[in-house]
Amino acid sequence: PGSESGAAAGGGEFGGRTLTSAAELPERFSTPLPIPPVKRPARTTADTDYYDITAREARVEILPGLRTAIMGYDGIFPGPTIATRRGRRTVLRYRNQLDVPTVVHLHGGHTPPESDGFPTDLVLPATGGARFAEQAVGGRTSTGTRDYTYPLDQRAATLWYHDHRMGFTGPQVWRGLAGFLLVTDDEEAALPLPRAERDIPLMIADRAFDADGSLRYPSMDPRLISMAGVDADHMAGAAGDVVLVNGAPWPELEVDAARYRFRILNASNARRYELALDPAPHGGGPFTQIGSDQGLLAAPLRHTTLPIAPAERFDVVVDFSGWPVGTRVTLTNRAGGGGTGQIMRFVVARRATDDSRIPARLSSIEPLPTASATRRPWMFRKGRVTSMGTDAAGWVINGREFDPRRVDAAPRLGEVEVWRLATDAYHPVHIHLSPFQVLSRDGGPPGPADHGWKDTIDLRPKQYADVAVRFDDYAGRYLLHCHNLEHEDMAMMATFRTGR
Ligand code: C2O
Ligand code: CU
Numbered sequence: 001p002g003s004e005s006g007a008a009a010g011g012g013e014f015g016g017r018t019l020t021s022a023a024e025l026p027e028r029f030s031t032p033l034p035i036p037p038v039k040r041p042a043r044t045t046a047d048t049d050y051y052d053i054t055a056r057e058a059r060v061e062i063l064p065g066l067r068t069a070i071m072g073y074d075g076i077f078p079g080p081t082i083a084t085r086r087g088r089r090t091v092l093r094y095r096n097q098l099d100v101p102t103v104v105h106l107h108g109g110h111t112p113p114e115s116d117g118f119p120t121d122l123v124l125p126a127t128g129g130a131r132f133a134e135q136a137v138g139g140r141t142s143t144g145t146r147d148y149t150y151p152l153d154q155r156a157a158t159l160w161y162h163d164h165r166m167g168f169t170g171p172q173v174w175r176g177l178a179g180f181l182l183v184t185d186d187e188e189a190a191l192p193l194p195r196a197e198r199d200i201p202l203m204i205a206d207r208a209f210d211a212d213g214s215l216r217y218p219s220m221d222p223r224l225i226s227m228a229g230v231d232a233d234h235m236a237g238a239a240g241d242v243v244l245v246n247g248a249p250w251p252e253l254e255v256d257a258a259r260y261r262f263r264i265l266n267a268s269n270a271r272r273y274e275l276a277l278d279p280a281p282h283g284g285g286p287f288t289q290i291g292s293d294q295g296l297l298a299a300p301l302r303h304t305t306l307p308i309a310p311a312e313r314f315d316v317v318v319d320f321s322g323w324p325v326g327t328r329v330t331l332t333n334r335a336g337g338g339g340t341g342q343i344m345r346f347v348v349a350r351r352a353t354d355d356s357r358i359p360a361r362l363s364s365i366e367p368l369p370t371a372s373a374t375r376r377p378w379m380f381r382k383g384r385v386t387s388m389g390t391d392a393a394g395w396v397i398n399g400r401e402f403d404p405r406r407v408d409a410a411p412r413l414g415e416v417e418v419w420r421l422a423t424d425a426y427h428p429v430h431i432h433l434s435p436f437q438v439l440s441r442d443g444g445p446p447g448p449a450d451h452g453w454k455d456t457i458d459l460r461p462k463q464y465a466d467v468a469v470r471f472d473d474y475a476g477r478y479l480l481h482c483h484n485l486e487h488e489d490m491a492m493m494a495t496f497r498t499g500r
């Protein structure tokens with residue numbers, strides 16, 4: 001009992017045993033925090049930036065002295081950051097040089113259906129791709145390359161792009177296919193928030209490694225599954241014992257005694273974290289949340305701890321002048337034991353001038369009108385999955401496994417809907433296309449971290465939440481799914497088709 005929620009909940013270390021052998025575990029806080037490089041457009045016109053990004057295999061140093069084979073956008077993990085402005089059309093000229101099909105999805109993007117990365121819209125390998133053709137059930141495949149067009153007519157926000165291939169998203173993201181896309185806008189740019197080298201994206205992702213440094217995907221390894229105390233029928237999701245931030249194990253960052261803005265993304269396959277800072281600063285409430293998945297909150301919120309489920313983003317300001325110079329401040333995970341109880345470390349290195357401020361008012365957020373909304377229930381729970389010729393335990397929505405040919409709901413463009421998302425276990429639920437507002441949890445008020453515009457919600461076992469959503473434009477088919485990537489791969493997805 002409880003085994004299925006262990007790894008996904010970030011609790012327990014697979015029965016107390018480490019996955020990565022001790023000899024390979026790097027010393028904590030010995031690697032400087034890398035910052036993913038910002039990609040330059042290959043070509044720019046008056047309203048459009050074109051980016052060439054290639055998915056390919058590469059061997060990179062993650063654990064000191066060892067080489068790890070990854071699948072990386074441009075051969076790096078995380079992939080390059082795309083930094084752009086609201087309304088600048090962004091075209092990703094994507095090339096797949098891997099020997100497997102891939103699909104690119106811009107998570108949080110308000111994107112037309114043909115560029116949203118439906119899981120069977122495969123980009124086949126340039127050579128030998130035909131053997132995967134039958135996996136493209138009802139999809140629009142392309143071979144070798146594809147242009148994804150993102151209008152990005154949306155609020156300033158921390159988005160990310162990652163693989164979304166049906167049935168294989170978990171292993172392909174685990175191997176490295178994830179990167180940031182940052183959108184800014186006039187409203188955000190006018191605020192006196194920390195900027196430039198004091199505005200830092202942090203991609204948190206746990207991984208496990210073999211002795212030779214190669215990535216070990218636990219859910220594919222029966223020995224590890226049994227070590228984890230999780231039988232294959234009740235798969236929790238892939239979890240590791242090494243915490244990477246921006247691709248480096250337990251890194252360290254020297255900071256000025258000043259305010260920093262961190263755009264925190266949990267890019268882990270299945271693990272959720274409860275972030276805290278140790279020691280706590282004078283004055284308490286170390287995290288000042290300024291933004292959520294889909295951009296700025298109306299007003300800042302203080303948190304002592306911050307739960308973060310897979311795919312969620314929190315935009316926070318930490319004021320390092322709250323600690324004496326010389327203090328080592330650890331970003332910890334209260335939901336994790338052993339190595340996963342720590343994430344990275346900051347060293348307050350020096351005094352510095354700081355002209356940043358956190359205004360009392362950040363943005364305005366109009367509540368969606370819900371009085372005449374269509375209501376839809378979505379139940380996320382364990383179930384039988386019979387696709388791909390198997391009959392196995394998997395994860396289903398409203399009793400049905402994902403079928404790319406089926407449409408599960410048809411919301412009308414421009415109309416508000418209230419969706420009740422209910423669970424049996426931990427399920428971080430993500431809705432494509434449009435952001436939502438959390439109205440309630442278990443009939444009570446939203447949680448402390450539910451404010452602002454969201455696209456992913458951290459649902460705990462046997463909870464339900466009501467969220468309001470309105471799809472304003474783009475008619476076509478989109479997804480609703482659990483963002484525990486192993487649940488997603490084991491069929492916990494549904495299709496909705498927007499239209500008039
Ligand atoms: Cu971040 Cu449908 O995914
Ligand atoms: Cu799930």
